[in-house]
Amino acid sequence: MPKLLSDARIAQYREEGYLAPIRIMDEAAALALRAELETVEARMGGPLRGDLRHKAHLLFPFLADLVRHPALLDAVEDVLGPDLLCWTSNFFIKEAANPAFVSWHQDSTYWGLSAPEVASAWVALTPSTEANGAMAVIPGSHKSDQIAHRDTFDRHNLLTRGQEVAVAVDETKAVPLILKPGEMSLHHVRLVHGSPPNPSQGRRIGFAIRYIPPHIRQLEGEDSATLVRGIDRFRHFAPEPRPETEMAPEMLTLHKQIAERSARILYRGTGVASFNDPQAVRG
Numbered sequence: 001m002p003k004l005l006s007d008a009r010i011a012q013y014r015e016e017g018y019l020a021p022i023r024i025m026d027e028a029a030a031l032a033l034r035a036e037l038e039t040v041e042a043r044m045g046g047p048l049r050g051d052l053r054h055k056a057h058l059l060f061p062f063l064a065d066l067v068r069h070p071a072l073l074d075a076v077e078d079v080l081g082p083d084l085l086c087w088t089s090n091f092f093i094k095e096a097a098n099p100a101f102v103s104w105h106q107d108s109t110y111w112g113l114s115a116p117e118v119a120s121a122w123v124a125l126t127p128s129t130e131a132n133g134a135m136a137v138i139p140g141s142h143k144s145d146q147i148a149h150r151d152t153f154d155r156h157n158l159l160t161r162g163q164e165v166a167v168a169v170d171e172t173k174a175v176p177l178i179l180k181p182g183e184m185s186l187h188h189v190r191l192v193h194g195s196p197p198n199p200s201q202g203r204r205i206g207f208a209i210r211y212i213p214p215h216i217r218q219l220e221g222e223d224s225a226t227l228v229r230g231i232d233r234f235r236h237f238a239p240e241p242r243p244e245t246e247m248a249p250e251m252l253t254l255h256k257q258i259a260e261r262s263a264r265i266l267y268r269g270t271g272v273a274s275f276n277d278p279q280a281v282r283g
């Protein structure tokens, strides 16, 4: 018996590799999360940069709650099963009238995970529309195997290496995922997706949370993850604690170690050492 999605929607995810929109909280709750983020940004003197865009759920209790949000996890459970690890999370923030974009890519390319059983929940904290650079997907493309990618290191690309699929994408098939605050999309790790710049006058803020079942392994080194539902019978990933307070010193130290280790996996073979490296695409 599915927890949140209908059988038809689960079948659609399997067939097309994505689902949207899925409402997981009301608009006011999502706008409150946005306000929390923007309070943090105001304190820091600007948008989150470098390491802080990755696994911020290990530093901020409001994001630790979001990766464990019951309705969100119900939807993820419906596609991945009852035991769930949050492997990572990434802020995808496009500032107003800004050239930042995301090239067509498959998430699986550099993640080093043993099988394509990975689902991303992309939670909208602002509207995400064609007018502000919504993510678009190529339905059914998750059924292809891993496609070759080339790294561009384009400075406006929000991906770690500015990677893009090395084959032509039929953009006439692209479907934009239009979301209101408090809605999310789900997408499969092999789905080809990307997004254009945001020419609008407002920010577009998405928080992408990556979930795996615990039998998945990291093939490229040591890795850690957060058990958010069920049981981890495999222990392939070192368990991560939940932050009790914002940016606690011991969590900052741990987060730095984890970010350095993740960067070694994601940037392997490029000479880039960390998400804070001036050569990293994402700053």
Ligand SMILES: O=C(O)CCC(=O)C(=O)O
Binding pocket: 092, 102, 107, 120, 122, 133, 134, 135, 193, 194, 195, 206, 208
């Ligand atoms: O936020 C975007 O526009 C793209 C997000 C993305 O590539 C992802 O969540 O995997």
